[in-house]
Amino acid sequence: MLMIATTLFVSCNNDDDSSTPSNVTVDFVFSHFFDGAEIANADFETTSYTNANGESLTLSKLVYLVSDITFTATDGTVYAGEDYNLVNARTGNNINFTPNVELPKGDYTVSFTFGFDDEDNDAAGGYEDLNTADGGWGVPDPLGGGYHYMRMEGTYINNIGATENFQYHTIRANRHSTLPPGPGTLEELTDTSFTVNLGTVSVGSTTSVEVQMDVAGWFQNPNTWDLNTWYTVLMPNYEAQLDMNENGAVGVFSLGTVITED
Amino acid sequence: MLVILLSSCEDSDDNGPAYTPTPVTLEIPEVFQGRLLPPEIPEDNPLTEEGIALGKKLFFDPILSINNQQACVNCHLPENAFSDPRRFSVGVDGNLGNRHSMPLFNIAWNFENRFFWDGRALTLEDQIFDPVVDPNEMGNTWPNVENTLQNHEEYPELFEQAFGSSTVDSVNVSKAIAQFLRTLVSANSKFDQFQLGMVELTPQEANGLNVFLDEGRGDCFHCHGLPANPLWTDNIFHNNGMDKVITDLGLGGFSGDPREFGLFKSPSLRNLAFTAPYMHDGRFNTLEEVINHYSEGLVFSETIDPLMKNISTGGAHLTESDKADLKAFLLTLSDESFINNPDFRQ
Numbered sequence: 047m048l049m050i051a052t053t054l055f056v057s058c059n060n061d062d063d064s065s066t067p068s069n070v071t072v073d074f075v076f077s078h079f080f081d082g083a084e085i086a087n088a089d090f091e092t093t094s095y096t097n098a099n100g101e102s103l104t105l106s107k108l109v110y111l112v113s114d115i116t117f118t119a120t121d122g123t124v125y126a127g128e129d130y131n132l133v134n135a136r137t138g139n140n141i142n143f144t145p146n147v148e149l150p151k152g153d154y155t156v157s158f159t160f161g162f163d164d165e166d167n168d169a170a171g172g173y174e175d176l177n178t179a180d181g182g183w184g185v186p187d188p189l190g191g192g193y194h195y196m197r198m199e200g201t202y203i204n205n206i207g208a209t210e211n212f213q214y215h216t217i218r219a220n221r222h223s224t225l226p227p228g229p230g231t232l233e234e235l236t237d238t239s240f241t242v243n244l245g246t247v248s249v250g251s252t253t254s255v256e257v258q259m260d261v262a263g264w265f266q267n268p269n270t271w272d273l274n275t276w277y278t279v280l281m282p283n284y285e286a287q288l289d290m291n292e293n294g295a296v297g298v299f300s301l302g303t304v305i306t307e308d
Numbered sequence: 309m310l311v312i313l314l315s316s317c318e319d320s321d322d323n324g325p326a327y328t329p330t331p332v333t334l335e336i337p338e339v340f341q342g343r344l345l346p347p348e349i350p351e352d353n354p355l356t357e358e359g360i361a362l363g364k365k366l367f368f369d370p371i372l373s374i375n376n377q378q379a380c381v382n383c384h385l386p387e388n389a390f391s392d393p394r395r396f397s398v399g400v401d402g403n404l405g406n407r408h409s410m411p412l413f414n415i416a417w418n419f420e421n422r423f424f425w426d427g428r429a430l431t432l433e434d435q436i437f438d439p440v441v442d443p444n445e446m447g448n449t450w451p452n453v454e455n456t457l458q459n460h461e462e463y464p465e466l467f468e469q470a471f472g473s474s475t476v477d478s479v480n481v482s483k484a485i486a487q488f489l490r491t492l493v494s495a496n497s498k499f500d501q502f503q504l505g506m507v508e509l510t511p512q513e514a515n516g517l518n519v520f521l522d523e524g525r526g527d528c529f530h531c532h533g534l535p536a537n538p539l540w541t542d543n544i545f546h547n548n549g550m551d552k553v554i555t556d557l558g559l560g561g562f563s564g565d566p567r568e569f570g571l572f573k574s575p576s577l578r579n580l581a582f583t584a585p586y587m588h589d590g591r592f593n594t595l596e597e598v599i600n601h602y603s604e605g606l607v608f609s610e611t612i613d614p615l616m617k618n619i620s621t622g623g624a625h626l627t628e629s630d631k632a633d634l635k636a637f638l639l640t641l642s643d644e645s646f647i648n649n650p651d652f653r654q
Contacts, residue, residue: 091567091611106614172536174345178419181542181574182533186521199614211614213523226525228518278617279524 069150072253074115074143077302078108078135081262090136091200097265101273103202103212108135108261109180110196110216111161113239115145117154117249125149130162132179135259149249151308156247156255156301160294161195161239167218168192188227189281190220190235198264205274212277214264216294219287227282234284238291244301256302263298264290327469329356334416337495339503339538347416347490353433353483355490358470363488365466366481368654372453373446375400380439380485383409386652389579389643390492395590399444406444406556408590411575411583413494413646420543425572425588427545428562432489436482450478457481494578494646495538502640503535509640516637519630526602526626526634530615531574540578540641545571546613549606549623550587558588560611570611581642595638599631 078085080095085105094102113130127145134140161167168191176183176193183193198214220227221234247255265271269289280286332355334347349355366372370379383397384390390412396404407425421430429435439445440453457463457476464474471480501507509517519526521534531548533540545559547570560569572588586592592601604622606612617624626634646652 171342174343177343177536178345178417178533178539178542181531181544182529182537184534184536186529186534188518188521201614208620209608211612211616211619213614213617215523226518226522228522229514281523 069148070249070251070253071144071148072117072156072247072249072255074131074145074255074257076112076133076135076141076143076257076259079258079260079262081260085135085261087136087138095262097262097273098267098270099265099272101202101204103200103273105198105200105261106136107197107199109133110135110198110259111176111183111193112143112242112257113159113162113166115147115156115158117147117149117156117247119149119152119154125154130166130173132176132183134180151249151251153246153248156244157241158244158257159239160242160299161216161218162193163239164218164235164237167237167239185217185281186227188229188232190218190232192218195239198261202273202277204277210273210277212273213280214290215281216290217281217287219284219291220282221284222282225282236284236288238287240291240295242295242299244299247301247304248306250306250308252305252307254303254305256304258300258302259298260300261298263296264293267293267296269293327358327472329358329470329472331355332357332360332491334490334493337493337500339495339500340417343536343538344417345419348419348421349416349490350431350433353486355487356470358466359484359487360491362466362470363484363486366485367488371456371460372440372448372481373400374448374452378446381654383439383445384412386649387582387647389413389494389582389647390652391583393584395585397445399442400447401443403444405442407588408585411579412489413492413578414539414576415492416490417539418543422543422545422573426558426562427573432486433479433482436485437478453481454478492646492652494643496645497578497643498640499535499637500538500643503538510636512633512636513640514637515630516633516635519626519634520637525624525630527615527617527624528577528602528634531613532577539576541574541576543573545573546615547571547609547611548602549608549612549616549619550591550601552607552609554609554611556589567611570609571613577638578641579643579646580638582647595635596631599626599634603631 091104091106094104096102111130111132115127117125125147127147129146131140131143185192185194195216200212201209202212204210219236219238220232222231223233224231269292276286334355367380370376378400383392392409395408397409398404415432423429423432423435440448454476467476467480468474470484498507502509520528531542531546554570557569559571580595584593586598592598602623603626606616606619606623608619
């Protein structure tokens with residue numbers, strides 16, 4: 047069951063009941079790289095990157111949803127924020143996030159969900175803030191509804207040397223009997239959110255955890271992404287969504303700098 | 309339900325009678341409930357009956373203009389969803405503006421808090437300062453406006469009732485007009501009624517919605533929202549592929565960032581039946597022209613939004629049937645009761 051705690055600003059809201067007694071919180075900061083090179087605001091639309099398939103690309107938008115940041119103690123006790131955060135890498139909105147969970151000091155395995163799992167994605171009534179966030183974070187009902195996981199957009203140089211726009215939008219995979227999608231065409235939904243395990247973190251009186259996203263990973267492993275083939279209209283592309291899921295789950299997110307003070 | 313608390317209950321500053329403005333709670337339309345966050349009402353400008361009434365009077369009064377001939381309503385007509393049927397509005401000296409008059413409704417749900425086509429005003433109150441002094445609009449000065457209103461037989465008392473002071477200042481003028489504008493709520497279109505289960509869409513309108521929501525055809529929703537976002541705009545800025553050479557810098561002219569040259573705010577698709585001509589410069593007279601632009605007329609420029617697809621071939625190339633259906637759906641977003649609401653008329 048989900049409980050929505052609305053705030054004035056987008057994205058730092060509860061989506062689940064949680065009232066675990068505890069004594070400290072943990073701050074997260076999200077940072078972004080392409081093959082190890084940090085991506086700053088000034089890099090959007092200006093810096094060219096080369097993906098694993100050899101295509102030159104630029105980024106204009108990188109916005110994504112993380113949810114259910116979870117701390118698992120060595121004795122197996124779970125402390126779950128069960129809230130969500132919409133990160134905008136270009137504007138910096140919500141790159142700093144403190145989940146709504148308090149926990150004892152100690153060592154924890156830290157994980158989160160990229161996107162929404164089905165339980166959160168199908169929450170009754172949806173999420174008022176996400177309905178207007180970033181122009182509307184929702185996914186049309188013919189595609190199964192719910193919300194985007196990520197919108198990565200930009201341009202690339204295609205195989206005839208022309209500049210073309212791409213929209214790498216990750217959502218829940220949806221298979222249709224026929225395309226274009228419409229009422230009655232949806233045959234199958236597959237939850238393509240995934241859990242990111244950041245490893246072990248020592249939580250002190252104040253703790254800052256950096257989560258790094260390497261954008262190159264979305265194009266790299268295990269599926270070498272050919273933008274000439276899959277650059278647009280990927281939301282109703284079931285196979286593309288499965289490949290995005292596989293690439294995202296391997297080598298995109300990692301634990302960065304952890305600063306702990308006792 | 310939004311509850312607005314009013315704490316001011318101060319005495320008059322000029323020894324007149326003490327007034328307590330009457331708080332107003334903005335009624336949240338049913339179709340917004342559960343879909344949208346509550347409207348944003350500034351803490352320093354809560355809605356009151358007296359403030360709204362004063363703002364309405366000012367909106368319809370040419371007293372704000374240098375020649376006492378032009379009111380806000382002259383370029384923001386209720387029957388046009390508070391837009392202007394002319395491509396460019398005509399100012400006090402007969403000069404034309406260079407952008408189409410923006411429609412005015414559901415402003416309290418503009419969570420981005422960027423106003424004007426180019427987003428240069430960061431609050432609604434700030435936005436109201438510009439037209440009064442723009443030489444192509446009202447051509448006045450704020451000291452002159454304040455002096456004129458101060459010496460008017462009615463206004464000082466109305467300011468007293470609304471703000472507890474009979475001294476007229478520009479800040480309270482903008483606050484009053486902003487209060488009135490925040491009451492301009494449009495949420496009773498055919499599609500709103502469909503969302504509430506009151507009516508059905510025709511097959512053509514329903515297919516038009518599918519085109520609107522289909523990433524491979526209209527893909528309108530990424531900028532103009534879903535049924536879950538009944539504002540039908542993202543209130544953010546895009547280059548939608550209208551010009552190879554950008555002459556009006558839009559957002560970039562305000563921010564100075566070349567990456568924002570030629571970006572303009574997405575207008576709401578509500579009330580399209582009343583708000584022609586379309587686009588920031590009013591270049592399209594009909595919805596057919598707008599749809600054709602996105603279907604076949606897109607052109608590349610450096611800051612074009614990546615959501616604009618198939619630029620090299622001009623767009624998605626909708627079938628004529630899909631175009632007609634999309635238009636039929638778009639027209640379901642028009643709200644006759646809004647443009648005919650007597651509360652919004654003089």
